[in-house]
Amino acid sequence: MLSFGANDTTAEHGRPRVEHERSCAALAAILGDAASLGLPVLMVGPAPVDDREQNVRIRRLSDAFAEVCRRASVPFVRVVEPLLASDVWMQEVAAGDGAHPAANGYEALAGCVIAGGWVDWLRGA
Numbered sequence: 001m002l003s004f005g006a007n008d009t010t011a012e013h014g015r016p017r018v019e020h021e022r023s024c025a026a027l028a029a030i031l032g033d034a035a036s037l038g039l040p041v042l043m044v045g046p047a048p049v050d051d052r053e054q055n056v057r058i059r060r061l062s063d064a065f066a067e068v069c070r071r072a073s074v075p076f077v078r079v080v081e082p083l084l085a086s087d088v089w090m091q092e093v094a095a096g097d098g099a100h101p102a103a104n105g106y107e108a109l110a111g112c113v114i115a116g117g118w119v120d121w122l123r124g125a
Contacts, residue, residue: 005046009057031072042121044077048084050098077116
């Protein structure tokens with residue numbers, strides 16, 4: 001199971017820390033390496049933070065990651081929208097460092113992953 005990308009979308013000097021194309025290329029390379037080793041992958045998209053503008057960038061990156069995964073026939077669990085709608089996730093992220101929730105927030109994330117096919121992925125792994 002992989003999940004990354006939210007930090008890539010952090011604004012530095014008026015632009016994302018890592019361009020979407022570079023993040024997508026890194027994901028494609030990881031998925032290619034995993035496939036060559038016969039390792040099954042479940043990709044969990046980046047989670048939202050306590051910054052509206054960054055969440056726009058996170059949504060765009062999540063869309064791009066979903067396409068990379070589709071092309072590689074890798075299941076992708078989109079979490080940005082359900083977590084944006086989760087009062088628990090957003091309140092705990094805001095109360096913490098702006099990016100990481102407390103235990104109940106991670107429980108909300110786990111619920112998204114389970115609902116997104118984690119059990120089916122484990123069965124096929």
